[in-house]
Amino acid sequence: MELCVALDLPTKEENLALIEKIQNYNVWLKVGLRTYIRDGEEFLKAIKKINPDFKIFLDLKLYDIPNTMADAAESIMGLGVDMFNIHASAGPRAMSAVMQRLQKYENRPIVLAVTALTSFSEDEFYAVYERDIVTKANQFAKDAKESGLDGVVCSAFESASIKNITDETFMTLTPGIRPFGEDAGDQKRVADIAFAKNEKVDFIVVGRPIYQAQNPAEVVEKILVQI
Template sequence: MTDSIYLALDFSNKKTLDQFLESNQFQGIPVKVGMELYYREGPKIIESLKANGHRIFLDLKLHDIPTTVMHAMNVIASLEVDMVNIHALGGSEMIKRAKEGLVEGNPNYHTKLIGVTMLTSMDNKQMNEELLIPGDLTKNTVYLARFAQANGADGVVCSVHEASQVKKACGERFVTVTPGIRLVDTAVNDQKRVATPSYARQNGADYLVIGRSVTQAANPQKAYHQAVMEWEE
């Protein structure tokens, strides 16, 4: 087990999740809880996972007016998760208020505030033509990382391919969380900017998020340990 790999728990309910974790002996590994599971089960799923020793990345990607995000973060702070994220595109005031909500909600616990830059399902053409954001995807990602850092974020979600550039721009202590992790010979699915665990480590990733390569594998435990081995070696 490593503290650097978060397994994405893309399950629709607690019963299915508990069966998966127990059958694969995944007690205590770091996990990512996303919208589907959190919206179905609520804060109790966080409490249950914490009671079983899991570190938690709460992946809700908040993006709303600053006051609303601040109040939401004030509530989330009481859950004492390791990381929670917002969209960096929400603007400077939203990022600042998110940080304020976390600090005021639980001044004795530091939950890392992570800004989402450009989703790993997005490519340069989509960014230019659909979102009407001009320029190069990597440069825009680095800009958003510096922007998030300037307004109080502890790190960003970015693809592996941008992680090293983010580190150069923001410093080694600024956290890079990289989804789109795939083991060799596994499907890319709807991700476009993907990479293996070993490449991620070489390219400046601090934390990996890996999901379907493990959860949909014929042998999830074996696939998880392969990811850990690739990361560590």
């Protein structure tokens, strides 16, 4: 299991200050939609200047028609990130288009498909997809696997089930991790590290418990000890 730290602070300067504090730890850094729209490619370069060994997860959740998604995925290749994601609900044709476009690259990033956002409650999810979360997440994961993706974004509660219907090497990345029982905030399906480990999660994403702490480095160290 690996730790991915979410860079969700209000300004570029605050995010960079956080990175400086944790620069000596072997972690991934998640750059989300707000941060990337605001700070762009220059922010990715700034991360590498602090520590070139940081691995970057670009969390943009691409969702569009197949060709547009493939074009965007190819553009991401030029950013030097190590992982990015797309929406599984764009469908198998779109997911396959992305992976086919990336075939020509020798060292492509890890590509994950978003199944069910962890902000969804069961009722909210059913209202949109007309299936329960586990059933639909399993279907999305199966589609992603068959489309050539490396894994999925899901909650810890779906991880073991997804690995059972795909295989142990199919990666799961789980947001909504509250390592020490912190408040769930806007997340509905949250879990702690012990549960995530038991469910065979490969990457855990932790944001607020780290960046809201008085000593973020200390929290990162405690998490790394647990995982």
